[in-house]
Structures are given as C-alpha cells and as structure tokens.
Amino acid sequence: KEVQQAQQEVPAENNTLLQTNQWQFWNTQPVPKMDDPFPETSGPIDVIKKPEDIQKDPYNLPAGFEWCNLNLKNQDDLDQLYTLLVENYVEDDDNMFRFDYSREFLRWALSPPGQYEDWLAGVRVTKTKKLVGFISGIPVHMILQKKEEVIKMTEINFLCVNKKLRSKRLAPVLIKEITRRVNIKNMWQAVYTAGVLIPKPISIAQYFHRSLNPKKLIEINFSSLGKNQTMARVQKLYKLPEETTIKGLRPFNKKDAPTVAPMLNKYLEQFDLYHKFSVEDVKHYFAPVDNVIYSYVVESEDKKITDFFSFYCLPSTIINHPKHNQLRAAYSYYHFSTATPLKDLIYNALILAKKYDFDVFNALNLMENTQFLDELLFSPGDGNLHYYLYNWRLSEQFKPSQLGMVLV
Ligand SMILES: CCCCCCCCCCCCCC(=O)SCCNC(=O)CCNC(=O)[C@H](O)C(C)(C)COP(=O)(O)OP(=O)(O)OC[C@H]1O[C@@H](n2cnc3c(N)ncnc32)[C@H](O)[C@@H]1OP(=O)(O)O
Numbered sequence: 001k002e003v004q005q006a007q008q009e010v011p012a013e014n015n016t017l018l019q020t021n022q023w024q025f026w027n028t029q030p031v032p033k034m035d036d037p038f039p040e041t042s043g044p045i046d047v048i049k050k051p052e053d054i055q056k057d058p059y060n061l062p063a064g065f066e067w068c069n070l071n072l073k074n075q076d077d078l079d080q081l082y083t084l085l086v087e088n089y090v091e092d093d094d095n096m097f098r099f100d101y102s103r104e105f106l107r108w109a110l111s112p113p114g115q116y117e118d119w120l121a122g123v124r125v126t127k128t129k130k131l132v133g134f135i136s137g138i139p140v141h142m143i144l145q146k147k148e149e150v151i152k153m154t155e156i157n158f159l160c161v162n163k164k165l166r167s168k169r170l171a172p173v174l175i176k177e178i179t180r181r182v183n184i185k186n187m188w189q190a191v192y193t194a195g196v197l198i199p200k201p202i203s204i205a206q207y208f209h210r211s212l213n214p215k216k217l218i219e220i221n222f223s224s225l226g227k228n229q230t231m232a233r234v235q236k237l238y239k240l241p242e243e244t245t246i247k248g249l250r251p252f253n254k255k256d257a258p259t260v261a262p263m264l265n266k267y268l269e270q271f272d273l274y275h276k277f278s279v280e281d282v283k284h285y286f287a288p289v290d291n292v293i294y295s296y297v298v299e300s301e302d303k304k305i306t307d308f309f310s311f312y313c314l315p316s317t318i319i320n321h322p323k324h325n326q327l328r329a330a331y332s333y334y335h336f337s338t339a340t341p342l343k344d345l346i347y348n349a350l351i352l353a354k355k356y357d358f359d360v361f362n363a364l365n366l367m368e369n370t371q372f373l374d375e376l377l378f379s380p381g382d383g384n385l386h387y388y389l390y391n392w393r394l395s396e397q398f399k400p401s402q403l404g405m406v407l408v
C-alpha cells in the first residue's frame with residue numbers, strides 16, 4: 001500500500017528505486033537481469049536438473065479454463081488456432097495491422113520433424129471449449145558460438161492470449177507450462193524472438209522493407225510519399241523485370257535436400273547462433289507450398305547446385321480500411337551463395353515475389369543481409385525484433401550480423 005502511495009507521489013519515470021513490480025515474472029526466470037555483467041564464458045543459468053525433478057502435472061489455470069494439446073492434422077484444432085491468432089495475435093504499435101498466419105502456414109511451421117504432441121499447448125474455456133490461449137514449441141538443434149557443440153533446445157513462438165483475457169497473468173502460466181513440457185524431454189534451453197523488450201535480448205535485429213506495390217502501400221499508410229516524390233516516380237523507382245535474371249534458377253524440390261542441407265549448414269557456420277538442419281528438416285522447411293514457403297536453387301551447366309534462397313508468405317490484416325483488407329508480405333528466410341552474389345539472389349527473390357503478387361518484401365539486418373539492403377532499395381522499418389535465449393548466459397552481446405537464424 002505504502003509503495004503504491006509513494007509511487008503516486010514520485011513521477012513514474014524516476015521512481016525505479018521504488019519499482020517493486022517491474023519484471024515480476026521475468027525476475028523469477030533463468031534469464032539475465034537487464035543490467036547483469038557478461039561472464040567470461042557462456043553457459044546455463046539454472047542449476048542442472050533432471051527430468052525426474054520436474055513436476056508431472058500441469059500448472060494450475062484459473063477456474064473455468066483447461067489445458068489441451070492441439071493436433072494440427074485435425075481440421076477443427078487447426079481452425080481454432082487460426083481463429084485465435086487472426087483475431088488476437090501481434091499488431092503494430094498503431095493497431096493498423098495484425099498478422100494473419102494462414103492455416104497451411106501454421107501446419108508447416110508447427111509440424112517439423114521430431115515434433116512432440118504436447119508442445120502445442122492450448123488453453124480452452126471448459127464450458128464452451130473455445131480456444132483462448134496458446135504457446136508453441138518446436139525442437140531445434142542449436143549451435144551457440146562453439147562450432148562443435150550442438151544443444152538440443154526448443155524454439156518458442158505463437159504465444160497468444162485472447163484480447164478479452166489480457167493482463168490476468170495468463171502469459172506466465174503458458175510460459176511455465178511449456179517450460180515444464182520441454183524440461184520433461186530433458187531439454188533446458190529455448191530460443192525465441194519478440195517485438196517487445198523483456199529481460200534480456202542477446203541481440204536486436206531491425207526490419208527492412210522493399211516496396212513491390214508502392215501504390216497500395218501508400219494507400220494503406222504502410223509507406224508514405226516523400227515530400228518531392230510523385231506516385232509515378234515512386235512506381236518507376238520500384239519497378240522490377242517480369243522475368244528472373246539468373247541462368248539456371250529453378251524451384252527447389254525435395255530431391256535437392258541431400259545436397260542443400262550440407263551446403264546450408266556450411267554457410268551458417270560463419271555465424272555465432274544458428275541451427276543445424278537435417279536432410280529431413282530441409283525437406284520439410286523448404287519444399288515449396290503455395291502461399292506459405294517459396295524456395296529456389298541455382299543449378300550450373302553441369303547440374304551442380306551453387307546457390308539457394310527462400311522466402312515465406314505472412315499476410316497481415318489491414319484493420320478497418322475502406323478499400324484494402326489484406327497486406328501480402330513476403331519475408332526473406334534462409335539462403336546461401338557460393339557462385340551468385342547474394343544481392344543478385346535476393347534481387348531475383350524480389351522479382352518472384354512481385355510475380356506472386358506480394359505487396360512488400362521484408363528482411364532483417366541479420367546474417368549478411370546488410371550487403372543487399374541499400375542497393376535493392378530496402379527502407380528501415382519501425383519494428384525491432386529482439387532475439388532471446390532462455391537459461392543461457394552469453395559472454396557477449398551479439399551484433400545482428402552474428403545471428404544465423406530466422407524465426408517465422
Ligand atoms: C527450456 C524451455 C523454456 C521455454 C520457454 C522460453 C520462454 C518463452 C517466452 C515467450 C516467447 C514468446 C515469443 C512470441 O510468441 S512473441 C509474440 C507474442 N504474442 C503477441 O504479442 C500477441 C498479442 N499479445 C498477446 O497475446 C498477449 O499480450 C501476450 C500473450 C503476449 C501477453 O499476455 P498479457 O498481455 O495478457 O500479459 P499477462 O498479464 O498475461 O503477463 C504479463 C507478463 O508477460 C510478459 N510478456 C508480455 N509479452 C510477452 C512476450 N511477447 N514474451 C514474453 N513475455 C511477455 C510481461 O513482460 C509480463 O511479465 P513481467 O514484465 O511482469 O515479468
């Protein structure tokens with residue numbers, strides 16, 4: 001009571017000394033505090049535990065709610081997850097856009113090789129069975145700085161609580177429950193990203209956008225006309241050829257997986273954080289699926305694969321716009337180059353994205369992406385993507401160029 005009283009008297013910005021409620025949940029978790037110093041060597045934060053130390057039963061939910069495992073092969077579960085996210089998932093700060101991950105996309109992103117059936121954790125209203133909360137984990141083999149050490153961990157994503165149930169501390173319960181389900185599988189680390197700042201980012205990447213349909217982007221206020229720019233001038237500036245320009249460019253197919261996997265892993269070795277792709281992973285993640293994932297290889301005269309790029313399809317709902325209701329966005333995913341310069345590969349990705357009627361092509365400034373952002377006319381976005389590790393303290397802050405992994 002007296003703290004609240006004191007906080008009222010002291011202006012918010014400088015009552016941090018009195019701040020007793022900041023990071024109330026995250027301060028209980030094995031993640032670095034915002035102002036922790038860096039240790040000599042990287043390593044786990046928590047005491048080493050065993051699966052048998054982990055509680056067997058799920059965390060308690062408020063009365064009237066129950067846990068469920070989603071099975072995305074079941075159309076009804078898939079519909080419920082799609083509906084929860086399309087109505088309640090990430091929006092920009094001005095609430096103009098909300099992600100619209102499609103059903104096909106969710107099945108692709110959440111059913112990789114080795115997936116566990118209890119890592120798609122949902123919360124339902126007991127009476128109506130309506131899905132009102134969700135969090136997902138998928139298994140990944142991560143390489144962290146030391147090239148020979150592969151850490152089996154989970155990649156967490158799609159944390160979502162129905163808008164009507166916000167600020168009831170449901171997120172910590174979802175996070176603790178997925179942690180329990182991962183620990184039981186003898187895995188103790190996680191990787192995740194978020195637009196929000198929480199303790200404690202290992203790196204902060206920035207979004208960049210390349211206009212493909214500038215007229216629509218300006219109409220929906222995604223972009224704006226520069227002061228001495230006309231619409232005609234802007235459309236000319238961003239115009240792309242009808243056809244691709246790289247000889248030997250063709251869609252990736254599953255038969256390429258045994259060749260592409262080792263080449264992709266080799267390319268990613270230059271970074272300090274990335275995951276190792278099995279041949280099965282490459283088959284799953286890169287087999288083209290319309291309106292989900294687009295992947296291409298460059299094949300030389302003697303049928304050798306020399307280069308690879310991919311982008312994923314993530315539309316956004318345009319909230320309350322009279323003329324447009326969907327922004328079609330393509331996001332740069334994984335690539336490698338051994339013969340064709342990266343900027344030529346991505347230039348061809350732009351040509352293909354335009355051909356598939358995307359409005360914008362987004363990329364982060366991680367991996368070697370800064371090599372092409374300026375030349376291919378990307379502009380910096382307002383979104384930052386914070387990268388996080390759970391239960392792992394790094395010996396240094398990573399620059400985005402040290403990151404070799406893209407989450408959807
Ligand atoms: C070893 C295995 C470990 C596995 C787990 C690894 C960790 C995984 C971590 C999750 C990775 C997710 C990756 C993605 O999916 S990032 C995308 C997250 N989803 C959205 O932004 C969708 C729209 N928003 C919502 O649905 C809700 O606002 C959510 C569910 C996000 C919070 O619900 P609500 O707004 O009703 O709040 P609350 O009262 O329940 O809880 C408040 C507490 O929650 C902390 N909070 C708020 N937003 C986030 C966030 N994005 N990551 C982590 N923590 C977050 C907040 O700081 C506060 O804690 P503290 O400040 O008091 O300490």
Ligand SMILES: CNCCCN(C)c1ncc(F)c(N2CC(C(=O)NCc3cnc4ccccn34)C2)n1
Nearest residue numbers: 090091092097098099193195207316381383384408
């Ligand atoms: C945990 N998963 C990480 C990736 C999720 N991804 C794709 C994402 N995470 C945070 C962002 F900041 C972001 N941005 C793309 C940039 C952008 O396009 N901003 C305008 C915009 C259009 N639609 C939306 C929807 C929500 C937020 C901003 N939006 C900013 N993307």
